[in-house]
Amino acid sequence: MFFTYVFRELRRRHRQALLTALGLAVGVALVVAVTAYADGVSTAQKQVLQSLYGVGTDITVSQQQKMDQSGAQRFSMQPPSQSKQGKKFDRSAVQTSPGQQSISSKRLAQIAALSGVKGVTGSIQMNVMNVAGKYAQASGGSSSQAAQPSASSSSGSSSGGSSSSQQSQTQMSPINVSQLTISGVDLGDLGLGPLSSAQISSGRQLTSSDATGKVALVTRAYAKQNSLKVGDTKKIDGTRFTIVGIVVLPSGTSSSDLYIPLKWAQKLSDNAGKVNQIYVKADSAKVISQVRSEIKQLMPKATVTTSADLASQVSGSLSSASTLADRLGTWLAGAALVAAFAVASLLTVSAVARRVREFGTLKALGWKGRRIVGQVLGESMVQGVIGAGLGVALGIVGARLIAHFSPALKATLGNAGTQGGPPGVQQAAQSVTVALTTPVSLGLIAIAVGLALAGALIAGGFGGWRASRLRPADALRRVD
Amino acid sequence: MLYELTDVTKRYRQRRKQVDALAGVDLTIDEGEFLAIQGSTGSGKTTLLQMLGAMDRPSGGRLDFEGRDLARMGERDLSDLRSHSFGFIFQGFNLIPTLTAQENVETALVPWHTPPEERRRRAAEALAGVGLADRARHIPAEMSGGEQQRVAIARALVREPRVILADEPTGNLDERTRDDIIGLLEQLWREQGQTLVVVTHDTWVASRASRRIWLDRGRLESELIGARRLTEEPVPAPEPALAAAVVV
Numbered sequence: 001m002f003f004t005y006v007f008r009e010l011r012r013r014h015r016q017a018l019l020t021a022l023g024l025a026v027g028v029a030l031v032v033a034v035t036a037y038a039d040g041v042s043t044a045q046k047q048v049l050q051s052l053y054g055v056g057t058d059i060t061v062s063q064q065q066k067m068d069q070s071g072a073q074r075f076s077m078q079p080p081s082q083s084k085q086g087k088k089f090d091r092s093a094v095q096t097s098p099g100q101q102s103i104s105s106k107r108l109a110q111i112a113a114l115s116g117v118k119g120v121t122g123s124i125q126m127n128v129m130n131v132a133g134k135y136a137q138a139s140g141g142s143s144s145q146a147a148q149p150s151a152s153s154s155s156g157s158s159s160g161g162s163s164s165s166q167q168s169q170t171q172m173s174p175i176n177v178s179q180l181t182i183s184g185v186d187l188g189d190l191g192l193g194p195l196s197s198a199q200i201s202s203g204r205q206l207t208s209s210d211a212t213g214k215v216a217l218v219t220r221a222y223a224k225q226n227s228l229k230v231g232d233t234k235k236i237d238g239t240r241f242t243i244v245g246i247v248v249l250p251s252g253t254s255s256s257d258l259y260i261p262l263k264w265a266q267k268l269s270d271n272a273g274k275v276n277q278i279y280v281k282a283d284s285a286k287v288i289s290q291v292r293s294e295i296k297q298l299m300p301k302a303t304v305t306t307s308a309d310l311a312s313q314v315s316g317s318l319s320s321a322s323t324l325a326d327r328l329g330t331w332l333a334g335a336a337l338v339a340a341f342a343v344a345s346l347l348t349v350s351a352v353a354r355r356v357r358e359f360g361t362l363k364a365l366g367w368k369g370r371r372i373v374g375q376v377l378g379e380s381m382v383q384g385v386i387g388a389g390l391g392v393a394l395g396i397v398g399a400r401l402i403a404h405f406s407p408a409l410k411a412t413l414g415n416a417g418t419q420g421g422p423p424g425v426q427q428a429a430q431s432v433t434v435a436l437t438t439p440v441s442l443g444l445i446a447i448a449v450g451l452a453l454a455g456a457l458i459a460g461g462f463g464g465w466r467a468s469r470l471r472p473a474d475a476l477r478r479v480d
Numbered sequence: 481m482l483y484e485l486t487d488v489t490k491r492y493r494q495r496r497k498q499v500d501a502l503a504g505v506d507l508t509i510d511e512g513e514f515l516a517i518q519g520s521t522g523s524g525k526t527t528l529l530q531m532l533g534a535m536d537r538p539s540g541g542r543l544d545f546e547g548r549d550l551a552r553m554g555e556r557d558l559s560d561l562r563s564h565s566f567g568f569i570f571q572g573f574n575l576i577p578t579l580t581a582q583e584n585v586e587t588a589l590v591p592w593h594t595p596p597e598e599r600r601r602r603a604a605e606a607l608a609g610v611g612l613a614d615r616a617r618h619i620p621a622e623m624s625g626g627e628q629q630r631v632a633i634a635r636a637l638v639r640e641p642r643v644i645l646a647d648e649p650t651g652n653l654d655e656r657t658r659d660d661i662i663g664l665l666e667q668l669w670r671e672q673g674q675t676l677v678v679v680t681h682d683t684w685v686a687s688r689a690s691r692r693i694w695l696d697r698g699r700l701e702s703e704l705i706g707a708r709r710l711t712e713e714p715v716p717a718p719e720p721a722l723a724a725a726v727v728v
Contacts, residue, residue, distance in 0.1 A: 001583065001590060001599075008578035361574040364535055365635075366563020366591035368556070472562075473536035476570070477526075 006378040013351060017383050020347045024387030024455050025394055027333075027340025028448045032395020034329035035447075036438035037402050044434040058288050061111070061278035061295055063101040063302045086137035086173075090130070092237040094268050097125040097181075102274040107299065111280060114294045116287035121193045122275030124184035124265035125256065128236055133175035182236070183256040184265020184275075187211050193279045195247070195259060203230035203245030211261050216241040220248050222257040234258065237268050341455045344387075348380055348463035359467045360475025369468030376464035377457070384456020388449040395448060399438035408433045482643070482675055483509035483532060488541035490527050490698075501527040503698035504541065511642070514669055514676045516689035523695040525679040526647055532677060533566045533645045534558045563591040567636030567674075569665075571648035573628040575620040581607060581631045582616040588635045606634040610664060626657035633664060643675045644668075650685055662688055 010017045096102060105122060112120040183194045187208045190196065195206070201220055218228055223246050233240045241260055249255040266272050280295070282288045288306050295304045352359070359372055490502040501524045509515055509532075519525045530536045531543055534550050537558075543550045545565070550558065567588075575584045585603035594602070607616050610630040620628050629649060636644055646665065650658035662685055669676045678689065686692050694701040 001586060001596070004583060005576070005579065012578045357572075357574060358576060361568075361570070361576075362587065363559070364533065364562060364568050365588050366559055367587075368559055368591065371590070471536065473527075473530040476530070476535070476574075 002375070002378060005375060006382060009379055010382055016347060016351060017379075018386075020344050020380075020459070021383045021386040021390060023340045023343040023347070024384060024452045025390035027337040027455065028388060028391025028452045029394035029398055030336040031333045031451060032392060032440060032444060032448050033398035033402060033438070034333040035444055036395070036399035036440045037436075038329055039441075039444075040403065040436045040438040043439065044436060047434050058282040058285075058306065059280040059292055059295065060305050061103070061107075061280065061299065061302050062276060062305075063103055063299070065099050065101045084135050086134055088132070088134055090132040093129045093131075094237050094270075095127050095129070096269050096271060096276050097127060100125065100276040102271045102276050103278065103299075103302070105273050105275055108275070108278060110298055111278065111295060114291060114298070116283050116291045116294070117280060118283050119189060119192050119281040121186045121189045121279050122262070123186060123194050123277045123279070124262060124269055124271060124275055125194075125277055126182050126184070126265060126269045128180040128182060128268075130178045130180070131175060132178075134173035136173065180236070180258060181256040182258045182260060182265060182268075184262040184269075185259050186262045192281055194256065194277075196279075198247045198249050198255075198259075201246045201248045203243070205245060206259065206261065210244070212263055213261065214239060214241045214264065215244045215261070217245045217247045217259040218243055219255050219257055220246050236260075239264070239268065337451060337455070341458055344380075344383070344455050344459035345462050348376070348459040349466055352376060352463040352467045355467070356470060356475045359470055360472045363470065363472040363475065373461070373464030373468045376467055377460035380456045380460025380463065381453065384453045384460075387456065388452035391452055392445050392448050396440050399440050403436055403438040406436045408435050481508055482511045482513075482546065483507070484542075484544040485531075486542040486544075488528075488531065488538045488543050490524070490531065490536070491539040500698050502531070502538070505695075505698070505700050507693065507700060509675065509677070511675055512673050514666075514688070514690040515678070516686035516692040517677065517679045517695065518681070518683075518686050518692060519695035519701070522697075524698040525695055527698075528695065529645050529647050529677060529679045532643070533568060534561045559591075563588075563639070565642045567639060567641040567644045569629070569632050569636050569644065569646035569649045571651040573620070573625070573632045573652075575628055575631055575635075577620055580617050580619055581612060581623065581627075581634075584620070584631055585635045585638050588638050592639070602638055603634070606638040607631070609637065609668075610634045624657075625653050626660055629653065629657075629661050630664065633661070633668070637668060637672075640672070641674065643677065646676070646678045648679055648681065650680070650682060658682070658685070 103122070108120050108122050111117060185193060185195050185206065187206050187210055190205065195217070198205075198217075200217075203217075206215060206217060216234060218234070223229065223243075228234065228243055230243055230246060232243050234243060235241075236258075241258075241264075247255075247259065262275070266274060280291065282291045292304050292306055295302065362372060363369075485505050485507040488502055488505045488507075489500065492499045492501055503524075505524075505528065517525045517528060527536070531538055531550070532545075534545070534553070535558075537553075538551045541551070545561070550561075553561070575581075576587060579587070582600070582603050585606050586599050589599045589602060604613070604616060607613055610633050612627060612630050612634065615623060615627060615631075620631070623631070629652075633649075636646075644665070649665065650661050653661060665676060665678070666688055668674070676689075678685065680686050
């Protein structure tokens with residue numbers, strides 16, 4: 001009788017029942033979509049942090065370059081002899097990452113000896129600037145005069161100035177400038193350092209036996225851009241490296257283009273026995289700040305960064321999105337839920353008001369108040385279940401649409417906005433772009449269903465309470 | 481004596497104004513009586529019927545049913561009393577529109593927690609008793625007014641109550657259907673010996689009762705007793721004015 005009565009009643013006023021369920025569904029859908037969005041932003045933040053740390057790295061140590069140690073690459077386009085005029089040239093310049101000073105490898109052992117340190121490794125991060133083209137050729141004027149420079153790199157300067165009439169006689173040729181980022185990896189512990197979160201898409205990983213080999217890994221993006229595959233070679237400052245694997249780093253990772261054994265990176269950058277980035281893993285999360293202090297004492301001039309520091313440095317659209325999701329999203333979802341509950345309650349009370357005669361009759365027949373509350377609650381709960389189902393479905397669709405249409409989120413870490421400092425320091429700031437995902441977990445679905453049922457319970461409870469308070473005589477008198 | 485009403489009053493508040501629906505009614509009703517309550521609109525007929533059916537409590541006086549004062553009973557006890565002792569028939573039938581005739585009759589057995597099988601059997605028997613066995617699966621909208629009122633009568637009778645309380649049971653029916661319904665109620669009253677209290681405007685309906693009372697502005701105005709007996713054939717009822725002259 002209970003279920004028959006519930007379903008017949010809902011079928012009779014199916015439009016209103018559907019409206020109530022839809023009201024709850026909209027509230028629930030907003031909660032699902034906004035929570036999924038917030039979870040997505042949170043995941044993106046984790047990806048950003050992971051990209052800078054690598055899995056399992058708790059602390060990174062680097063040292064800023066002094067002002068006079070920094071400088072732009074200079075290339076002279078002046079041919080060494082007159083016979084070289086108009087001939088091709090190809091020059092590379094290797095430089096450790098701008099803004100980062102080399103640190104002696106001995107520091108690794110000192111840090112490893114600190115209490116609370118589980119593992120330490122170092123890497124060299126460097127840039128290779130390649131300039132290729134033809135030497136300038138003088139087509140007129142004094143043939144004994146050397147050709148004038150036809151181009152320079154980013155901050156390269158002219159050398160050997162001449163009169164304007166001489167310059168007008170110089171034939172210019174196009175110059176190709178390319179840049180490559182390389183990480184030298186300590187192959188003794190690949191679980192810590194720049195390759196800790198890497199996955200091999202083809203070929204193989206570097207191993208400890210490759211420590212002195214001329215082998216390299218390239219990222220999939222760089223390999224695609226330069227049509228490289230496993231087995232090909234890549235020339236770096238005169239040394240050819242064989243590509244043994246194509247590597248993929250997690251979405252949002254700020255990776256280098258190439259990964260080579262640390263010893264070769266040290267040799268190419270003229271940093272034998274040195275590194276410019278140290279990765280530290282602590283025994284547990286609790287001792288991270290203690291280890292940080294110890295490293296600071298050991299290396300007062302070093303920049304010691306923990307994951308907490310990085311999180312506070314995240315800025316840009318990712319940070320804005322996170323704030324938006326946390327604040328506006330929470331309020332929006334909360335307001336939608338309250339509105340949904342209010343609409344459901346009003347519609348239920350309105351339905352009860354239209355059924356005064358019915359409930360009065362049932363009470364006259366001896367139905368107890370709690371039985372009538374149960375009947376109204378039953379009807380409301382069915383609407384809640386429908387609302388939950390619709391709400392979860394709408395929420396998942398909404399979350400997918402957000403993920404589909406939202407632009408990639410950009411996070412900036414470090415002092416990107418520094419003005420007036422050395423060029424290297426400005427470049428040390430990193431921007432990472434991550435695609436937003438909006439995961440809808442089973443837990444979130446359970447919460448959404450719970451909210452819809454809670455809304456139905458409130459609406460049904462309120463409506464049922466109103467119905468149960470009716471005295472049969474009053475109820476019948478009101479309509480008779 | 482089934483009912484004994486002593487100086488029963490009922491006072492409502494309507495728009496900051498007090499209305500005396502019943503103003504000191506003294507009345508007794510015996511078991512097995514067929515009592516008709518008559519009176520003009522607003523005279524307090526329905527209010528009195530609701531008092532008798534434990535749907536409302538008097539504002540003053542004493543209303544004893546089987547020696548228990550209904551004015552002092554709690555809501556739960558009144559609810560139990562309604563489900564065990566009274567059967568109600570309303571002018572507008574008051575059937576649940578979404579339930580079939582069978583299910584409507586079953587609603588009267590819900591407060592008793594009767595097992596579903598027995599509930600269905602008893603409801604089917606009650607419907608058969610009012611000649612609606614073949615309409616059991618129809619909803620009210622698919623039935624005529626007379627059929628709906630028969631379902632309401634089956635619902636009132638399915639619990640075999642001691643008292644049947646009918647409020648204008650033929651008020652929404654045409655003359656022929658009215659005759660059918662009153663004939664049915666009269667037959668059931670004769671066969672089962674229950675107490676039947678009917679509120680009506682219809683003099684012809686009232687004439688079928690064993691006793692008639694007239695209410696005017698909440699007071700018992702006149703009473704006609706003994707016009708008929710259980711075994712007697714129905715006789716035309718006298719006009720109210722004449723009745724008032726004859727009795728009291």
